[in-house]
Amino acid sequence: MNLAQADRPTIKWSWIGDNSDKIFARFIEHIELTVLAVAIGLLISVPLAIYAYRHRWFYTPLTSVTGILYTIPSLALFAFLLPYTGLTVQTAEIGLVGYTLLILIRNIVAGLAGVPPDVREAARGMGFSSGQMLWRVEMPLALPVIMAGVRLATVTTVGLVTVTALIGKGGLGFFILSGMRTDFITAILVGSILSLVLAVTVDGLLVYLERRITPWSRSRAGQRRPAPKTQSSIGPRVA
Amino acid sequence: MDQLTAVWEWFMMESTWRGSGIDPGILVRVYEHMSMSLQAVALAALLVLPIGLYIGHTRRWEFAAISIGNFGRALPSFGILGITFFITTALDVPGILGFWATFTALFLLAIPPILTNTYVGIKGVDADTIEAARGMGMTEREILTRLEIPLAAPLIVAGIRLATVQVVATATLGAVVAWGGLGRYIVDGLARGNDVLLLGGAILVALLAIVTEVAFGVLERIAAPRLTSQKKRVVAGSRSGQLGPAA
Amino acid sequence: MxxxxxxxxxxxxxxxxxxxxxxxxxxxxxxxxxxxxxxxxxxxxxxxxxxxxxxxxxxxxxxxxxxxxxxxxxxxxxxxxxxxxxxxxxxxxxxxxxxxxxxxxxxxxxxxxxxxxxxxxxxxxxxxxxxxxxxxxxxxxxxxxxxxxxxxxxxxxxxxxxxxxxxxxxxxxxxxxxxxxxxxxxxxxxxxxxxxxxxxxxxxxxxxxxxxxxxxxxxxxxxxxxxxxxxxxxxxxxxxxxxxxxxxxxxxxxLLKVSQIGIEEGPVVSPEAPIRDAERAMEKFDYDWCSVVEDGELLGWVDRESLGGCLTVAEAQARPFSAYVTHDSTLREALDSIVTSRTQVAVVASGGQRYVGILSLERISKEIIS
Structure with a gap:
């Protein structure tokens, strides 16, 4: 590693202009890695969570396994995969997807469990089949809690993507790593700040999306909103 | 399979544990890793707990607490490490290379979860209970120490656990800025293309994180036995308080 | 059923x-x-x-x-x-x-x-x-x-x-x-x-x-x-x-409607009738008042006091009933009318002011006891 004395302590604005196309490309890569991870995470979580919701015995083993996955530091998880999948997108994605699972599964199950029992009984009384009940009543009503999970998973993933720089991917993390190696603060700041901006922006967009798809939940400020516990006490995974 | 056998053999060598040459061995690395992590969390807790109690009790500066919580969530830890690394080298901070960079980054990372949980925990104490206490003539100080802190204890401990597990995980990245800890094995393994070091390091780091998590789970149960009955009220297995997220 | x-x-x-x-x-x-x-x-x-x-x-x-x-x-x-x-x-x-x-x-x-x-x-x-x-x-x-x-x-x-x-x-x-x-x-x-x-x-x-x-x-x-x-x-x-x-x-x-129980006749007199007729009607039913009805139309009521010194019923100004009930009223409403009226009975009318009869407390309690 290049540990030369810091002889360029100031930000080089010109570097940003000169490398705007590279920065943009990494920015896009960052978004791609994030979206892919959350999308695959959802595809895996939804059926598992629904199954765990219907068969309670499955919930504990499911969250234990995904919980362990969640606890493993990202660098270690990537390291486990490297000998098998190498410096590929798969390595990065398997790890990133792994981290989304616990958050998503927990929130989907909590969302489903939070559906008011009277609504469920009324729906059954009116002749909803169990499939109709799930897709027309339970899932829509669980959406606010599920979206909270999607937000947390997405913001977490945006941060974790930077670590994948160490295994040759990284999106904006590429600049952080190369900045560290060359002692170049401009690159470190560009990578960090853009990643932060991306996380905040995506979070904002998801809030907007949630409001659009759940117009009914707006007027009842927190009335029956299931425990924010699910969102706040599960911390973001940062490394 | 060969790789796993090689990793097994690596773990069986005494020098792996006790060190040889410039390699200090696993035991020292674990010590480095944990003492760095715990010190960073301890310093953060010392500083942030009073602030969280103040905000939660007075409801002043709530916005700041919420913002720091959200900001902490959105900030890439890798980026923070990059910045602290640059600053410490630029300032020519004395000491072991990468130590202060790692320590500062870990300290910063520990702040948001402790602050948020303390503040949310204190704020979440039932308003009627507090009013009743005030009505009985408790001073604000008594309300805080006899009512709010004991009731918020489970959440506060959960915040410290969250911070610790995150910090232990992030300490792994310290090796990227030339510091030690268990991340050393992974980073060296990566740099040298040595899968045995890579996998061995990954196993150690994963185990340490899980042990930390589990140890805190036990600690939490001891610290707040009442939590068990509360748990049942929480919706379908959002045992969120317990099974911890990490970082 | x-x-x-x-x-x-x-x-x-x-x-x-x-x-x-x-x-x-x-x-x-x-x-x-x-x-x-x-x-x-x-x-x-x-x-x-x-x-x-x-x-x-x-x-x-x-x-x-x-x-x-x-x-x-x-x-x-x-x-x-x-x-x-x-x-x-x-x-x-x-x-x-x-x-x-x-x-x-x-x-x-x-x-x-x-x-x-x-x-x-x-x-x-x-x-x-x-x-x-x-x-x-x-x-x-x-x-x-x-x-x-x-x-x-x-x-x-x-x-x-x-x-x-x-x-x-x-x-x-x-x-x-x-x-x-x-x-x-x-x-x-x-x-x-x-x-x-x-x-x-x-x-x-x-x-x-x-x-x-x-x-x-x-x-x-x-x-x-x-x-x-x-x-x-x-x-x-x-x-x-x-x-x-x-x-x-x-x-x-x-639950019970007025129409479901028998309605009593009650003392009735026409406005043109002499005072005697009114007195006789009152005596017959043992009341001290009497309904004034003209061609089936209920005009009000008179009592001995208001009749004093008059020749015909018309001369004594008939006072209107404060409330009366209809066939569709419940007995509960009839009871309310009884306890709040000076005459101590409910007057039953239909289609506006057509006189039908009266309902006394005795009649109602008999119905409930049976």
Whole structure:
């Protein structure tokens, strides 16, 4: 590693202009890695969570396994995969997807469990089949809690993507790593700040999306909103 | 399979544990890793707990607490490490290379979860209970120490656990800025293309994180036995308080 | 009761695992006739809700047979069965993520009606239940309790099901709104003639809403199954007597109409008649006052005092009655009229001021005692 004395302590604005196309490309890569991870995470979580919701015995083993996955530091998880999948997108994605699972599964199950029992009984009384009940009543009503999970998973993933720089991917993390190696603060700041901006922006967009798809939940400020516990006490995974 | 056998053999060598040459061995690395992590969390807790109690009790500066919580969530830890690394080298901070960079980054990372949980925990104490206490003539100080802190204890401990597990995980990245800890094995393994070091390091780091998590789970149960009955009220297995997220 | 049987329960039992905590039902049989409202009432744990829920198979009977419109419910697909039966519960269970219009349209949509027909039906129902059109685009949490309850009823009526099951439908609203909803529902039922099974724990609500009441005891045993009037008049046993409570007589008064009991003649005199006639009329009935009636038209009343020194009745200014009752009034209203009037009787009139007769306290109490 290049540990030369810091002889360029100031930000080089010109570097940003000169490398705007590279920065943009990494920015896009960052978004791609994030979206892919959350999308695959959802595809895996939804059926598992629904199954765990219907068969309670499955919930504990499911969250234990995904919980362990969640606890493993990202660098270690990537390291486990490297000998098998190498410096590929798969390595990065398997790890990133792994981290989304616990958050998503927990929130989907909590969302489903939070559906008011009277609504469920009324729906059954009116002749909803169990499939109709799930897709027309339970899932829509669980959406606010599920979206909270999607937000947390997405913001977490945006941060974790930077670590994948160490295994040759990284999106904006590429600049952080190369900045560290060359002692170049401009690159470190560009990578960090853009990643932060991306996380905040995506979070904002998801809030907007949630409001659009759940117009009914707006007027009842927190009335029956299931425990924010699910969102706040599960911390973001940062490394 | 060969790789796993090689990793097994690596773990069986005494020098792996006790060190040889410039390699200090696993035991020292674990010590480095944990003492760095715990010190960073301890310093953060010392500083942030009073602030969280103040905000939660007075409801002043709530916005700041919420913002720091959200900001902490959105900030890439890798980026923070990059910045602290640059600053410490630029300032020519004395000491072991990468130590202060790692320590500062870990300290910063520990702040948001402790602050948020303390503040949310204190704020979440039932308003009627507090009013009743005030009505009985408790001073604000008594309300805080006899009512709010004991009731918020489970959440506060959960915040410290969250911070610790995150910090232990992030300490792994310290090796990227030339510091030690268990991340050393992974980073060296990566740099040298040595899968045995890579996998061995990954196993150690994963185990340490899980042990930390589990140890805190036990600690939490001891610290707040009442939590068990509360748990049942929480919706379908959002045992969120317990099974911890990490970082 | 005449007419054909719409819902029939034969020796129906339901046994729960001890853990489930729902009330059991033991060997219950009951026939419910098309177009009548049967109210199941009883203390908690009497199995009234369990009994009702077995009809649409939200609870599966352990044994026995239940038929709706001649078809054994156990031989039908429960989902199909439920779509054909209106269902209203206390907490309503409107879907918070769907607008009022979408909520009302729930079952039509499940049955895949085409959009125009659904829209038309929603408009029709909001008209019937007096729901403001502006409410249709709103979400349930923006409505008041009473409005939500009406939406719940509209939703249950959406596909015009012949049978409605209602579980304490007005239990969650305040007493004033509840009364209004009950009246509105009675009006509605007059027009729609649904077969209704209605569950409540409130005997007064049962008396008000029911054509027949089934009083259930613990374990789903029917203690009495009869019209409200009959239950009040002759409770089958001590349990019923106790459940119906004190003021049984007063409650009956609210059910009986003036037209249902004999009306007395009462002292009457025409304005042209001499004073003597008035005195004779008063003596005959042993009253100290007399109604003044001209060609069947009720003008008011006079007493000995006001007649003093007059030659004809007309000279003594007839004073108007402060209140009178009609054939359709309840005996309770008649009683109220008696205790608040100077004359100590209720005057019965019809079609404006046509004199019919009088109702005395003795007459009413005789009716209640019999």
């Amino acid at each position: 005449t007419g054909d049987v719409m819902i029939s329960l034969k020796n129906v039992s339901k046994v729960f695992d001890s853990a489930e905590g729902s009330a059991a039902v033991h060997d219950l049989s009951m026939d419910i006739v098309r177009g009548e409202t049967v109210v199941l009432v009883g203390p908690s744990g009497c199995g009234k809700t369990t009994t009702m829920k077995m009809i649409n198979r939200l609870v599966e009977p352990t044994s026995g047979e239940i038929t709706v419109n001649g078809t054994d419910v156990m031989k039908q697909d429960p989902v199909e069965l439920r779509r054909g039966i209106g269902y209203v519960i206390q907490s309503i269970g409107l879907m918070p993520h769907r607008t009022i219009a979408q909520n009302i349209a729930t079952v039509p949509e499940l049955l895949k009606w085409d959009a125009t027909k659904v829209k038309q039906r929603v408009a029709e129902l909001s008209d019937i239940l007096e729901l403001d059109e502006a409410l249709l685009g709103r979400y349930p949490n923006e409505l008041s309790g009473g409005q939500r309850q009406r939406v719940g009823v509209a939703r249950a009526l959406a596909v015009d099901p012949p049978v409605m099951l209602m579980d304490e439908p007005f239990g969650a609203v305040d007493p004033i709104v509840r009364e209004r909803l009950q009246d509105q529902f009675l009006d509605l039922q007059d027009r729609l003639k649904k077969t209704i099974v209605f569950v409540t724990h409130d005997i007064d609500e049962a008396i008000k809403m029911a054509d027949r009441i089934a009083i259930l005891n613990r374990g789903g045993v029917i203690e009495q199954f009869a019209s409200p009037e009959e239950i009040l008049r002759s409770p089958a046993n001590d349990f019923v007597k106790q459940f119906v409570g004190v003021e049984r007589g007063l409650k009956r008064l609210a």
